Amino acid sequence: MRVELSEVTLDVRVSGEGPAVLLVHGFPDSHDLWRRQIPALTAAGFSCVAPTLRGFGASDRPEGGPEAYHPAKHVRDLLELLARLELDRVHLVGHDWGSGIAQVLAQFAPDRVRSLSLLSVGHLGAIRAAGWKQRQLSWYMVLFQLAGVAEEWLVRDDWANFREMLAEHPDAEAVLEPLRAPGALTAALDIYRAGLPPEVQFGPDPVLPPLAESIPVMGLWSTGDRFLTESSMSGTGEYVAGSWRYERVEEAGHWLQLDQPEKVNELLLSFFKENS
Helix, strand or coil, X not given: CEEECXXXXXEEEEECCCCEEEEECXXXXXXXXXXXXXXXXXXXXCEEEEECCCCCCCCCCCCCCHHHHCHHHHHHHHHHHHHHCCCCCEEEEEECHHHHHHHHHHHHCHHHEEEEEEECCXXXXXXHHCCHHHHHHCHHHHHXXXXXXXXXXXXXXXXHHHHHXXXXXXXXXXXXXXXXCCCHHHHHHHHHHHHCCHHHHHCCCCCCCCECCCCCEEEEEECCCCCCCHHHHHHHHHHECCCEEEXXXXXXXXXXXXXXXXXXXXXXXXXXXHCC
16 A cells, blocks of 8 residues: 655555554565565464555655655654554564664654564664674675765676675565666665764764663574674664563574564564563
């Protein structure tokens, strides 16, 4: 369904009845990322709301450069979406950039969050504390700051470099297709340019508040993730004021919810039921 908000119209999948789960994808995905979770969650008695974020897939791509895609803009969209759907509190689940956006939402509006599940990407403090190994794995984030240069590198030789980055993505070709539209790749990359500019990546360690004590948090990291170290997620517990649960998912890459859907669904459902 299409949901018109004050600044953008989002493509949103809404399914089921019961306590609400808000599923937030990351780069370079859409709500299709959650297609192996939604049937299991709805069968277990939860309703699912899975938006495609601004700048991705079939959702609007507003003009205005990187600032139009700042994480705060995404948080505003999500809170407005919850209001439009008349949803009060949700189990919040985020993957990749969706995890970062979910953390900002939880900080800004903790009263709207029953539980917070972080897939792949942990707290920024833990990511920075993971040290040189994590910086090596995050090399592409520096490249993505270079407007025009990054786009040219990714699409060169029929998207060969982007395909290599997505080599472990089960839906790589389907993910690439909408990025071929004019302006789509730049809009997707602008989340890095707005949310992780050089001063954030390489400046002094910021003072980062812990996630709210009222929100139970679970982190899932997959053993085959070539973009993120384990400590970047396991160390997130140091930045959680309330309850913290950490789980490793074996035999899965960065897109663990597609590689090991049954395990991820089991973990999510157990966490939701603990905190309903």
